[in-house]
Amino acid sequence: MSALTETYVDNVIAHLPEKSRDDIAAEITATITDMVEDRLGEADPSSDDRAATVEREVLEELGDPVLLSREYSNAPQFLIGPKSYPIFIWSLRWVLPAVAVLTILANVVVHIATTPEVHLGALLGQTIGNTVTALLTAFAVITILIGLGERNMDGGATEKLPGGRSATWTVADLHRRDAAASQTRAEAVLNLIFMVLLALIPLIPTSLVYIGHLNGGETFVNPDLGTGWLLGYWGLLALMAVIEVIKLVRAAAGTGLLITGSVLDVAMAIFLTVALLTQQVLHPDLTNPAGAEVQQIITVIAIWAIVIWDQISTWRAHRRRP
Structure with a gap:
């Protein structure tokens, strides 16, 4: 897992309950890895620049980690938003x-x-x-x-x-x-x-x-x-x-x-x-x-x-x- 993906995953799970963080982090990491590998299969897999570009595209497709965390959260946070x-x-x-x-x-x-x-x-x-x-x-x-x-x-x-x-x-x-x-x-x-x-x-x-x-x-x-x-x-x-x-x-x-x-x-x-x-x-x-x-x-x-x-x-x- 690259530093960029690690930072992204950290941002997602920071808004989630402690007991579920490890499992969700593993799930998101696996999803990102699969998406990157699928897209690299259509291009030159040996290019580091291409891999970095694809990784950024995948993360941007997944979107704001704060919003992504809402999909994994079982407890609604309406009074105070997830960012705060x-x-x-x-x-x-x-x-x-x-x-x-x-x-x-x-x-x-x-x-x-x-x-x-x-x-x-x-x-x-x-x-x-x-x-x-x-x-x-x-x-x-x-x-x-x-x-x-x-x-x-x-x-x-x-x-x-x-x-x-x-x-x-x-x-x-x-x-x-x-x-x-x-x-x-x-x-x-x-x-x-x-x-x-x-x-x-x-x-x-x-x-x-x-x-x-x-x-x-x-x-x-x-x-x-x-x-x-x-x-x-x-x-x-x-x-x-x-x-x-x-x-x-x-x-x-x-x-x-x-x-x-x-x-x-x-x-x-x-x-x-x-x-x-x-x-x-x-x-x-x-x-x-x-x-x-x-x-x-x-x-x-x-x-x-x-x-x-x-x-x-x-x-x-x-x-x-x-």
């Missing part, structure tokens, strides 16, 4: 758990800081209600944004040109639509945005989320926290950002790069755990002495839950990727 469906699912898997964890942490911190006597029932009720609202809002925003983006994309194998003419899908479009590369770039961009937000957390005033009355609008972080802790935090984030930049430039994430990223994720989790257990990281006015230990435990558990979930999600996606 992979990044839509990836965004949900990434954003929704992050929103849930951050909402839970924010509610726990605010409730403990503002309630003289903490009651577990009241804490759970407030937290669950606000978390459900945040998840529904995040889901709606993701769906709307990607849905609008899908409508601005080419929705078929042809596109209209001035005068009503149609431009047929060609092999030249294949490289621009390399599904795996596009998804890797999209993930890298989203991760970089997320890291920028994490880097800004020590600088964000509490007044931005309407709890500035608790500590005069200062930051969430204890102003007496040593500078070394902040520099270490930003340094680890910078290293993690370098990994994402490499993914963005290469449009690929090799095993070595993923291992390095995993090591950095665990290092960050260890760093934050040590900081939380040995230092007063949160601003003192945001911490109720009676609930300080609960805050620490919940925050540490949340950090490791995010890291473990992130590693499972990353390696599963890497294994699924063609």
Whole structure:
């Protein structure tokens, strides 16, 4: 199988369920091979140029891999089109758990800081209600944004040109639509945005989320926290950002790069755990002495839950990727 056919097949199966990819890839490859051999039988089979030309003709006859994937898909994807469906699912898997964890942490911190006597029932009720609202809002925003983006994309194998003419899908479009590369770039961009937000957390005033009355609008972080802790935090984030930049430039994430990223994720989790257990990281006015230990435990558990979930999600996606 040539590199061109391999890329084409990868683009088709990238839009299909993991369990069916291998069988469908083999079927499409066999179909392409048979079509090429049949056509070469009518010409000079020894000509490499002729073989390459015939291969391109066959691929263009099969058409846009996104549309071809629809013929093999058992699950209709009407809300979000097949071109945007992979990044839509990836965004949900990434954003929704992050929103849930951050909402839970924010509610726990605010409730403990503002309630003289903490009651577990009241804490759970407030937290669950606000978390459900945040998840529904995040889901709606993701769906709307990607849905609008899908409508601005080419929705078929042809596109209209001035005068009503149609431009047929060609092999030249294949490289621009390399599904795996596009998804890797999209993930890298989203991760970089997320890291920028994490880097800004020590600088964000509490007044931005309407709890500035608790500590005069200062930051969430204890102003007496040593500078070394902040520099270490930003340094680890910078290293993690370098990994994402490499993914963005290469449009690929090799095993070595993923291992390095995993090591950095665990290092960050260890760093934050040590900081939380040995230092007063949160601003003192945001911490109720009676609930300080609960805050620490919940925050540490949340950090490791995010890291473990992130590693499972990353390696599963890497294994699924063609």
